[in-house]
Amino acid sequence: MPELPEVESVRRQLDPELSGRTITDAWWDPIPTLPRQFHQVGLLPGRKIQGVGRKGKFLIAPLDQGLELILHLGMTGAFRFDRDDDWVRARLWLDDGRTLVFRDARRFGRIAVVEAGDYGSLPTLAALGPEPLSEEFDLRRFVADLGRTRSAVKPYLLSQRPVAGVGNIYADEALWTARIHPASRRVGPTRAAALHTAIRDVLSAAIEREGTTFRDFQMVNGESGRNASFLVAYGQEGRPCPRCTTALRRMVLGGRGTTYCPRCQRP
DNA sequence: AGCTGGGCCTGAGCGC
DNA sequence: TGCGCTCAGGCCCAGC
Numbered sequence: 125m126p127e128l129p130e131v132e133s134v135r136r137q138l139d140p141e142l143s144g145r146t147i148t149d150a151w152w153d154p155i156p157t158l159p160r161q162f163h164q165v166g167l168l169p170g171r172k173i174q175g176v177g178r179k180g181k182f183l184i185a186p187l188d189q190g191l192e193l194i195l196h197l198g199m200t201g202a203f204r205f206d207r208d209d210d211w212v213r214a215r216l217w218l219d220d221g222r223t224l225v226f227r228d229a230r231r232f233g234r235i236a237v238v239e240a241g242d243y244g245s246l247p248t249l250a251a252l253g254p255e256p257l258s259e260e261f262d263l264r265r266f267v268a269d270l271g272r273t274r275s276a277v278k279p280y281l282l283s284q285r286p287v288a289g290v291g292n293i294y295a296d297e298a299l300w301t302a303r304i305h306p307a308s309r310r311v312g313p314t315r316a317a318a319l320h321t322a323i324r325d326v327l328s329a330a331i332e333r334e335g336t337t338f339r340d341f342q343m344v345n346g347e348s349g350r351n352a353s354f355l356v357a358y359g360q361e362g363r364p365c366p367r368c369t370t371a372l373r374r375m376v377l378g379g380r381g382t383t384y385c386p387r388c389q390r391p
Numbered sequence: 392a393g394c395t396g397g398g399c400c401t402g403a404g405c406g407c
Numbered sequence: 408t409g410c411g412c413t414c415a416g417g418c419c420c421a422g423c
Contacts, residue, residue: 125416158399160419181417198417199400230400232417248418275394283394284418292416339403339415379396380416 126197128256128289129330130341130349131181137344138203139176142185145218146172152214152235161213163236163245167191168216180252180288192240194249198232200340229340253287256323257331261287267316277319278306279378287323292380293336293358298322299384300357305391306382307375329354357383 126134150168153161171187178184183195195203200211207225214226214235226235236245243250253269254260269286270277280286281295290298299306301322304315311319335341335349338359342348356366361374361383370387 127417158419196417199415200402201417229402230415230417232400234418246418247420273393279395282417381414 125199125291125293125338126201126335126341127181127291127294128178128327129294129333129351130335131178131183131197131289132331133334133343133349134197134203135176135178135183138183141205141344142173142218142224143175144173145220146170147216148219149217150215158231158234160236160245161231161234163234163238165214165235165237167237168193179249179255180284181291182246182249182252186240187237190240192238194234194236194238194243194246195226196234198228198230198234200230201226201228201233202340202342203227203344204342204346205344248284251285253285256287256289256327261320261324263317263320266320267313270311270316270319271313274309276307276309276377277304277311278382279380282378282380289327290323292382293338293355294323294326294330296358296383297326297355300389301326303388303390305389306377306384308391310391357385359383 147168150165152165171191174186176183176185181196185193187193204225204227205222211227211229212225213228216224218224266286273280278295278299281290298319302315302318304311304319330336330351333349333351334343336351337348338352360372363372365372365385365388368388370385372383373386374381374383
């Protein structure tokens with residue numbers, strides 16, 4: 125499941141390959157089953173890519189003529205060069221002779237071309253919280269946000285509003301690290317500060333290992349991330365908590381599988 | 392306005 | 408063997 129560390133790993137491989145390239149032609153699935161899967165992709169031929177940036181889980185590539193190319197990997201999205209198979213949903217031909225291919229078995233990924241900064245067609249991006257590994261991620265604002273919401277803390281993190289880029293894996297990891305029960309609706313300043321630190325630590329470590337490959341995630345060069353064997357909570361149901369040896373428990377929260385320690389993660 | 396729950400999609404894994 | 412069912416979770420959205 126591509127979250128911030130996985131998307132950042134893809135960005136680091138795509139940026140040097142795409143910077144300065146001009147898109148000569150574009151093809152995308154003409155009958156997308158999700159209405160917003162492809163948005164204005166027909167504007168791409170002739171556009172020059174200035175670089176590949178990232179906000180949360182969104183890749184954002186500035187183009188010429190004041191446009192931006194927005195790429196989202198969804199669940200199973202991946203970019204490769206010069207490949208072809210049944211899961212290819214879009215192709216961008218480049219002026220260096222190569223073809224950037226977007227593969228996406230489950231079709232949750234998205235490609236959109238928008239006026240720079242105009243994210244009306246992407247509401248999650250429009251309301252995206254601060255970048256966790258930048259100065260934007262202000263502790264006081266995070267404490268205030270957690271104090272104000274009436275949601276359980278994990279679904280709130282997954283909304284992308286208090287902080288950008290945290291998905292199901294790293295939410296479980298960060299909440300375990302901060303000793304907060306994922307269903308807690310009372311996260312005060314002290315625990316919010318611990319969570320703030322845990323989010324940064326968990327994401328930083330995962331980026332160093334080029335993300336978590338549970339099953340599907342692959343980078344542009346086809347390699348897997350190396351973070352899976354370092355997970356302490358996500359997918360570890362039944363295993364002893366590394367802190368207190370209590371068996372980790374699984375619950376469904378906000379429709380998402382959630383693993384936590386029933387002893388040392390407090391409500 | 393903020394929150395909740397259901398929906399989209401399809402490969403993998405399971406039981407029969 | 409193969410069929411049918413359930414599960415997985417990114418974002419979106421209708422309806423409180």
